[in-house]
Amino acid sequence: MTTTKKISRSEEQLVLALKAQDTNAMKALYDMYSASLFGVISRIVVHTEVAEDILQETFLKIWNSADTYDASKGRLFTWMMNIARNLAIDKLRSKDFKNASKNHDIEKNVDFIDAQKETTFNADVIGLKDMVTALKPEFTNVLDMVYFKGYTHVEAAEELDLPLGTVKTRIRMAIMELRKHFN
Amino acid sequence: MKEGKAYIESGILELYVLGELNAAEQREVEAMAAKYPEVKKEITAIELAMEQYAMENAIAPSAELESIILGKITPKVTGPSLAPLTAPQEPAAVSLAPDRYESKIRTLKYALAACATLLLVTGVALYSAHTELDTAKNQIIALNQDKQRFAATVNYMTETNKELQTIADMPADPDWKIIRLAGTKMDPEAKMTVYWHTSGRHVMLDNSKMALPKNDDAHQYQLWALVKGKPVDLGVFDVKTDSSHILLKMKEIAGADAFAVTLEKRGGAAGPTMDQMIAMGGV
Numbered sequence: 001m002t003t004t005k006k007i008s009r010s011e012e013q014l015v016l017a018l019k020a021q022d023t024n025a026m027k028a029l030y031d032m033y034s035a036s037l038f039g040v041i042s043r044i045v046v047h048t049e050v051a052e053d054i055l056q057e058t059f060l061k062i063w064n065s066a067d068t069y070d071a072s073k074g075r076l077f078t079w080m081m082n083i084a085r086n087l088a089i090d091k092l093r094s095k096d097f098k099n100a101s102k103n104h105d106i107e108k109n110v111d112f113i114d115a116q117k118e119t120t121f122n123a124d125v126i127g128l129k130d131m132v133t134a135l136k137p138e139f140t141n142v143l144d145m146v147y148f149k150g151y152t153h154v155e156a157a158e159e160l161d162l163p164l165g166t167v168k169t170r171i172r173m174a175i176m177e178l179r180k181h182f183n
Numbered sequence: 184m185k186e187g188k189a190y191i192e193s194g195i196l197e198l199y200v201l202g203e204l205n206a207a208e209q210r211e212v213e214a215m216a217a218k219y220p221e222v223k224k225e226i227t228a229i230e231l232a233m234e235q236y237a238m239e240n241a242i243a244p245s246a247e248l249e250s251i252i253l254g255k256i257t258p259k260v261t262g263p264s265l266a267p268l269t270a271p272q273e274p275a276a277v278s279l280a281p282d283r284y285e286s287k288i289r290t291l292k293y294a295l296a297a298c299a300t301l302l303l304v305t306g307v308a309l310y311s312a313h314t315e316l317d318t319a320k321n322q323i324i325a326l327n328q329d330k331q332r333f334a335a336t337v338n339y340m341t342e343t344n345k346e347l348q349t350i351a352d353m354p355a356d357p358d359w360k361i362i363r364l365a366g367t368k369m370d371p372e373a374k375m376t377v378y379w380h381t382s383g384r385h386v387m388l389d390n391s392k393m394a395l396p397k398n399d400d401a402h403q404y405q406l407w408a409l410v411k412g413k414p415v416d417l418g419v420f421d422v423k424t425d426s427s428h429i430l431l432k433m434k435e436i437a438g439a440d441a442f443a444v445t446l447e448k449r450g451g452a453a454g455p456t457m458d459q460m461i462a463m464g465g466v
Contacts, residue, residue, distance in 0.1 A: 026256050030249055035243045036238050036240075036241045038243070048245075052244055055252070073213055078233065146201060168194030168198060
């Protein structure tokens with residue numbers, strides 16, 4: 001994962017530099033992770049301008065909350081990804097955003113985003129989507145909703161009319177498939 | 184070991200990585216991860232999978248976004264890094280505006296001071312000009328008065344000169360008779376001179392050679408010519424100390440034997456009051 005990036009450092013170095021408020025650490029983080037985070041954000045909020053605003057907010061929050069990151073609790077990327085996802089989901093559910101896309105209510109908006117997404121996806125993403133869809137649909141569907149569409153697992157359970165335990169299992173199975181794929 | 188495996192298979196670790204858990208559940212997962220290395224290992228494996236998944240789904244944001252975002256990053260604390268480089272730049276950029284503003288104010292202050300000075304100078308100049316104008320006006324008035332006085336003097340002198348010339352010319356002209364009138368018993372000190380041009384009929388009194396008491400406002404002296412024993416009125420005159428003329432022109436007469444002066448009521452009388460005759464002289 002360090003082969004194609006402009007600036008890359010070990011995660012430990014990055015975390016130390018980030019906590020020391022070294023602006024070079026932010027440059028490195030941006031070079032390494034901006035596209036990944038933008039990919040996550042863009043799945044939830046499709047409008048490019050809004051997604052870029054959220055990416056900006058994400059990096060500012062990473063910078064300003066660096067001292068709250070605890071490496072013992074998880075990887076740096078997980079922390080950053082969840083900042084990005086939370087900001088994107090907050091935006092998706094905000095009054096502003098709903099008003100801005102007033103022709104779509106929240107559920108339809110998600111479908112609309114999903115449909116629109118197809119045209120903006122790069123080749124890699126389309127390939128991966130194919131890969132995910134190659135899994136049993138009932139497994140991928142739940143991960144899709146939580147990871148791509150900003151549903152909480154509780155909302156996904158309600159939407160799919162499934163017990164919470166089933167939703168959890170299906171998410172786990174989907175991630176297991178991903179792990180197998182990447183190994 | 185068995186507990187750890189069951190925990191892993193519950194699917195809670197995936198939700199933990201996806202940020203789906205509340206604070207209490209998160210603390211529970213973290214406690215389990217600290218207790219069971221395989222839980223920690225499982226979490227890391229899930230994280231790596233999601234990380235790779237994100238990498239595979241990466242979408243590059245627009246190129247200009249990097250400088251925008253990095254431009255907004257400023258260190259909270261001054262560290263031994265590149266941070267101090269960016270920190271002083273912003274205050275410097277901000278302080279530029281007040282500087283410009285201040286220099287503008289300074290310029291305006293100078294302008295104001297210059298205006299005030301100009302106003303003061305103008306005021307002084309105006310006051311000085313006003314004073315000088317007053318002086319000049321007074322001088323003009325004084326000069327005018329002088330001029331009038333000189334003109335009057337010149338007139339007087341011209342007149343006097345003419346009269347003196349007339350008197351001076353008299354001896355050369357045999358027609359001019361100079362008659363000296365002597366005082367009567369009314370006033371033996373009185374005397375006066377009458378010039379009479381026999382062919383031109385002019386009759387003139389010489390003020391400079393007149394020695395008559397001053398007449399009052401109610402009376403005037405009257406000059407008479409005696410023609411064959413009959414008095415003929417030649418006009419009235421006053422005796423004043425400040426008479427401007429030497430010669431006093433009287434009525435004309437062609438022939439006379441003698442001249443006499445009586446004191447009459449103002450305006451003169453038709454005939455002389457004999458007991459008021461003050462001077463008399465024969466031709």
